[in-house]
Amino acid sequence: MANDYDDTNRGVLFKNKYKEKESQPDYKGDINVEGKELEIAAWIKTSKAGNKFMSLSVSEPYEERQQPKKSGSITPISSSVEEVTTVTVGDPGNDDDSATVEDIP
Template identity: 45%
Template sequence: MAQYDNTNTFALFKNDQGDNPKRPNYTGNMNVDGIEFRISGWIREGANGKFISGTVQLKEPKAEVRGKPVVEGADEDVPF
């Protein structure tokens, strides 16, 4: 099966989660020249009717969860 090229595309989905009145009405992802972005859109009303305004943020890589570092020879200093 051929791999679909998502370069220079975006997708918005209706955001039904939460009761916060400031939450975006739509959220999604956008790819511009291979760089991933997170997009949000709000339904607004102006003099010419309804429209969607939005924001774009660089998608940060997920933080790696790490445990406590293991220190070599730490048991050698224990007096018992």
């Protein structure tokens, strides 16, 4: 159903009824910034002077963060880590104490 109004540059916050940890936001919602839909989160904090305020965070929608990038936009990352084929466990002089990478859980 289409909105009967323009919600550009507007947002909404709802109490987070699933909050289990202090690190999770007190309020969650959506905001439209210049036509782009974003998620917004808010934490109720208290300043050193004792005044309550909201600390806000804005992020890409969860579904968009989970989708892989388009194949044309993948940037290769070079790694300086060399491939490891054997890990020594115990006495390096005893072949029975060595394990391959595949043996490590």
